[in-house]
Amino acid sequence: MxxxxxxxxxxxxxxxxxxLENLIAEAAxxxxxxxxxxxxxxxxxxxxxxxxxxxxxxxxxxxxxxEGKTDPHAELRATLAAFFAPPVEETKEVQHPQCRFxxxxxxxxxxxxxxxxxxxxxxxxRFEWWRERLNAKSATVVFAAAYLNNPxxxxxxxxxxxxxxxxxxxxDLVAYTVNYAAIxxxxxxxxxxxxxxxxxxxxxxxxMPYYMxxxxxxxxxxxxxxxxxxxxxxxxxxxLVEHLxxxxxxxxxxFYFDENCSYHLLSLLEAARPTLELxxxxxxxxxxxxxxxxxxxxxxxxxxRRYRHSRYVEMLAMRGxxxxxxxxxxxxxxxxxxxxxxxxxxDRHALVLDAALALNRYRSAEDEDAPKDIAxxxxxxxxRLRVPRATLEIEEGDPPELSHESTHLALGAGADAxxxxxxxxxxxxxxxxxxxxxxxxxxxxxFLRTQLRVPVEPTxxxxxxxxxxxxxxxxxxxxxxxxxxxxxxxxSTGVERLHQDGCVGSSCLYYELAGGPGLSAEPTDKLxxxxxxxxxxxxxxxxxxxxxxxxxxxxxxxxxPFDPIRLGVxxxxxxxxxxxxxxxxxxxxxxxxxxxxxxxxxNLTTNVELRGTYDRRxxxxxxxxxxxxxx
Amino acid sequence: MKKLKVALLxxxxxxxxxxxxxxxxxxxxxxGCGLGSVIIGADGFMQVFAATTNGTFxxxxxxxxxxxxxCVRSGVVLADKEQEAFFETNYAELQSxxxxxxxxxxxxxxxxxxxSEDIQSEVASVAQENFEMIFPKQETSPVHAxxxxxxxxxxxxxxxxxxxx
Numbered sequence: 047m048x049x050x051x052x053x054x055x056x057x058x059x060x061x062x063x064x065x066l067e068n069l070i071a072e073a074a075x076x077x078x079x080x081x082x083x084x085x086x087x088x089x090x091x092x093x094x095x096x097x098x099x100x101x102x103x104x105x106x107x108x109x110x111x112x113e114g115k116t117d118p119h120a121e122l123r124a125t126l127a128a129f130f131a132p133p134v135e136e137t138k139e140v141q142h143p144q145c146r147f148x149x150x151x152x153x154x155x156x157x158x159x160x161x162x163x164x165x166x167x168x169x170x171x172r173f174e175w176w177r178e179r180l181n182a183k184s185a186t187v188v189f190a191a192a193y194l195n196n197p198x199x200x201x202x203x204x205x206x207x208x209x210x211x212x213x214x215x216x217x218d219l220v221a222y223t224v225n226y227a228a229i230x231x232x233x234x235x236x237x238x239x240x241x242x243x244x245x246x247x248x249x250x251x252x253x254m255p256y257y258m259x260x261x262x263x264x265x266x267x268x269x270x271x272x273x274x275x276x277x278x279x280x281x282x283x284x285x286l287v288e289h290l291x292x293x294x295x296x297x298x299x300x301f302y303f304d305e306n307c308s309y310h311l312l313s314l315l316e317a318a319r320p321t322l323e324l325x326x327x328x329x330x331x332x333x334x335x336x337x338x339x340x341x342x343x344x345x346x347x348x349x350x351r352r353y354r355h356s357r358y359v360e361m362l363a364m365r366g367x368x369x370x371x372x373x374x375x376x377x378x379x380x381x382x383x384x385x386x387x388x389x390x391x392x393d394r395h396a397l398v399l400d401a402a403l404a405l406n407r408y409r410s411a412e413d414e415d416a417p418k419d420i421a422x423x424x425x426x427x428x429x430r431l432r433v434p435r436a437t438l439e440i441e442e443g444d445p446p447e448l449s450h451e452s453t454h455l456a457l458g459a460g461a462d463a464x465x466x467x468x469x470x471x472x473x474x475x476x477x478x479x480x481x482x483x484x485x486x487x488x489x490x491x492x493f494l495r496t497q498l499r500v501p502v503e504p505t506x507x508x509x510x511x512x513x514x515x516x517x518x519x520x521x522x523x524x525x526x527x528x529x530x531x532x533x534x535x536x537x538s539t540g541v542e543r544l545h546q547d548g549c550v551g552s553s554c555l556y557y558e559l560a561g562g563p564g565l566s567a568e569p570t571d572k573l574x575x576x577x578x579x580x581x582x583x584x585x586x587x588x589x590x591x592x593x594x595x596x597x598x599x600x601x602x603x604x605x606x607p608f609d610p611i612r613l614g615v616x617x618x619x620x621x622x623x624x625x626x627x628x629x630x631x632x633x634x635x636x637x638x639x640x641x642x643x644x645x646x647x648x649n650l651t652t653n654v655e656l657r658g659t660y661d662r663r664x665x666x667x668x669x670x671x672x673x674x675x676x677x
Numbered sequence: 678m679k680k681l682k683v684a685l686l687x688x689x690x691x692x693x694x695x696x697x698x699x700x701x702x703x704x705x706x707x708x709g710c711g712l713g714s715v716i717i718g719a720d721g722f723m724q725v726f727a728a729t730t731n732g733t734f735x736x737x738x739x740x741x742x743x744x745x746x747x748c749v750r751s752g753v754v755l756a757d758k759e760q761e762a763f764f765e766t767n768y769a770e771l772q773s774x775x776x777x778x779x780x781x782x783x784x785x786x787x788x789x790x791x792x793s794e795d796i797q798s799e800v801a802s803v804a805q806e807n808f809e810m811i812f813p814k815q816e817t818s819p820v821h822a823x824x825x826x827x828x829x830x831x832x833x834x835x836x837x838x839x840x841x842x
Binding site: 176179180219220222253255257258261396400403407418419421422424425426428429430432433434435 | 753754755756759762763766767769772773774775776777778779780781782785788789798801802805806808809812814815
């Protein structure tokens, strides 16, 4: 009884009535504190080390018992006691516990059958007002997909939409969304990232109309949105909304890789339907695209999938329905040519103006100094045509849940100076030669790719050698487009091996930071060509002077002749400016100072890939084959 | 183990932060109803319009300072401000839809006017006819444009009967 008394003492205004003691006894007898619903409502998770539970919530006010964060039983007793608090006048800061902990109250009331005479019902005007305004009838998970020119977007983002209709129409722009995001406390990008990863920020739920999220993702970031309607029943939606109210003032330590937007979205769904086991399916990190797969694969949870194209895709589709002459005309009008005096039938004229306006708006969003009065002239002209808007046919892309999984393990075999076998692990996510479905062709983002090679010749000693510990490699190929120009770029950093004669073990490793701008073009939808300038700085025992600074250039091609085959070739030239002479470039030598690399990849299933690589440079030639398993 | 992974991954993500940012920093002019401001109310709910970089961080590169919102409470828009907030936030989209005689945003606004489904196409066509009255100049204020749209719609008996204007 002692813990219960301690818990009660935290609610100063309450006194332990016999009825409260009855309720506590019955709750204990029925094991409510150990029930799944209670765990979901207070966000208890099994501890990483040792027994027992701990809540992921990090706001003291979320707990009514002093030890509520770690003691579900004490928290339940204290919650029951708090419901007996005398009436309060509701203000922005003050609410009665029956209102503030709305989901807990309604669940416990249903489970224990509260007697209203002994536990008076408090009015919750503010909650009721808010609930009516939200007006949630059904729920939809929304996924912001990857987009060109920002490979990091391939990780995706998820949020929840509370629809005002039972079905969740695509036009439900005025419905509210529920988002979970970190509240940054610094402007410094370095601190920003480190603190984000280490849990230095706290995260909170927020609500805002869907049209704002559409503006943010579809318009500004050019991301397609995918909507997945959920089968949550009316009582489940009701609990979700009540629980969301409880969470409105709660913060959680924010971890970029595990307790992020996706994790908390799943925990909200678990509170709505406690039998769902979503968050427990993840290890130490959660990638939004993976959570989407979990939601989609949960039997019966998703009823409908919908695609909402981005403003950018819409503009390209508007251009796509014009003739070449009309495309030129639309671009001229977008840049200020007369929109009125055009020798075209009215309906074609309207299509040209629609595309011109889209282009003008796109460019003004990119460039603040773009003239603003052109749009008005186009709009007035368009209005006077009196032609209704023609339906725009846009083909759906690949749904993101059908993309390959995030992490891969690869087994390989190959030969350079001797035969070797290799083992590779990459945490995330996708590279240029991977299966592009659900990702963006020409975009690559790799996190933590580590490869070990073991020579299979006894003379080499079977000693495993690190081939690479690549922390990050990003490639962004944005094909040239007359309407949309964006440079391509790439960046790589990590430990690499310098292959040269007589160098074994860790003495030929170096740490490198490399990258540069580039251009790319897409002559057909099967071929992507690119060229890069490469600057690199490296340090390590592999170099004579322990460092190297080099400049160079690369050209390459990526060919997808037919699904699921991808072929690639790249030639690079690198000139060492400072430090170690590059082994493939010796001044006075006649040989070609090039590195040539060829890659062929084919998928057996979405998550099993075969890949062959060939490398050739001065004094070094290697070929290897891998089988990659994504999980 | 968890901490180790975080530490390792943080090294590689540092470089990422700078690149992700350029994609979200696009300027955005219209912030309706002061919804552009970031306020954490005493009751907790963020009233926020902020981009999320890489899908996770509410980003202050995007913060718009239009003063304290007077039409939001507990994270939701007040009923009598809903049309106004929608119109201000989606000003450019509504301009396009009205000029082109239809579209998703105009349909959603008709929804906020409580128009019945079958009157939508008439709403769109009347709005198009009155484009120059609704948006007489480039900088027409959203409040004025909304008012003129309602005026032009209410002149048509069939629309006035099918909507709450």
